Amino acid sequence: MISDGWNTPVGGFLGRDERMVQYGGAKYGGIEPSRQSPNVFVYSDPARGEAFGYNFDGWNESRTVFLYTGEGRTGDQQMRDGNRAILEHRRKGRALRVFVAEGIIPGTSQKNHRYIGKFEVDREQPYFSEEAPDEENEIRTVFVFRLRPLGETFHRDTDQSSSGDVRLITESVLVSLEAHVSQTFENPGTKAAAAVRRESELCARYASHLGRSFQRWKITPAGETRSLFTDLYDQEENELYEAKGTATRDAVRQSIGQLLDYQRHITPKPSLTLLLPHRPSDDLVDLLRNVGISCVYEEPESGFSRISPTTR
Structure with a gap:
């Protein structure tokens, strides 16, 4: 039975299959809005970006903002689909639930994901643009969302962004x-x-x-x-x-x-x-x-x- 409530503890593990049963949302994407519960599920896996030579995902130095690279593997990213779901989550009454990849689910080849907390996009600067290579090694523009925590969050030293947050002045x-x-x-x-x-x-x-x-x-x-x-x-x-x-x-x-x-x-x-x-x-x-x-x-x-x- 699909639940509208949220009962996964911060810092706990939740596989995608289990998440689909409890809260809805599709299985494989990095950004998965749910039709069954008021949530947008955001999956951060820095190893995927590092394979192409970049990594923006992770906490800023003060751990007040979690940076997340938008979706779109080839060409300039567009503000549609999952990216738009993040940008418009407040207007649509959805919470951003952020997960980070950590290990493998026992007995499977699927990545496990740790729930690090509930977030919202920053109200002053919800995202910024950066340059990064795509799957064909062509330099393109990507969105980096600035997510502010709402309540308790889970931190690991390995979840720090290697690029850091944007500068306010030159x-x-x-x-x-x-x-x-x-x-x-x-x-x-x-x-x-x-x-x-x-x-x-x-x-x-x-x-x-x-x-x-x-x-x-x-x-x-x-x-x-x-x-x-x-x-x-x-x-x-x-x-x-x-x-x-x-x-x-x-x-x-x-x-x-x-x-x-x-x-x-x-x-x-x-x-x-x-x-x-x-x-x-x-x-x-x-x-x-x-x-x-x-x-x-x-x-x-x-x-x-x-x-x-x-x-x-």
Whole structure:
């Protein structure tokens, strides 16, 4: 018999089959609204996200918000079906019942789930968007819901989010070049990883050529969890460099966007320079001049040459 009441204790285990019998809802999804009881069942399994190189799920540092990645395995996630059920749960008079995967149900191959409590979406900021790879390893947008506990909850150290909650204000700090670089979701041996290595080696050669130490900026934009790391920053000259391992049009275009994005978060605004392994085409040099960005490029004989926006 389906029950409208809730009698599963916080911290207790409840398999999906048993939950279906007691409270309704379908069996397999990560978000399962019930037609038989006023609940939306939310299943968190960080191991599934980690298989693709990301994990947003879990408690924030103060354990006041539980972060949960929405559903949708391919392409940008959409605010429909289960995601919409979470967002609109209060309007429809439903409670969010959150479970975390833990072990296997004895005698089966099915994952067991521990009930960690009743939640609601945060009233001020119910969710935010992040970038993450999908099942085809394409970067897409995902929803990360911010769930506030209602009453008693169950905590484990292993249930802490590795990304943390969103920042309320943008934070920009200078760090050493050795500081962790921006997350790219790429595995070693891929073309993207090889490009990062070429850029790092180019930066090292340029620093050695000048005999100068550089730093980098760590920028965490408001409303996001992931920090951005610039390439080289010359504090003495207040000059920000973006390095690319190739001088193609796509690389130059991308660099312009990155430099302009970084610059708006740094005070005072730095001058901008693109660092390349060789001289770009004349048309790309003209493009850089038009947007006020210098270009430093490597030459086989003389080391490095510079083209400033005012150079003709």
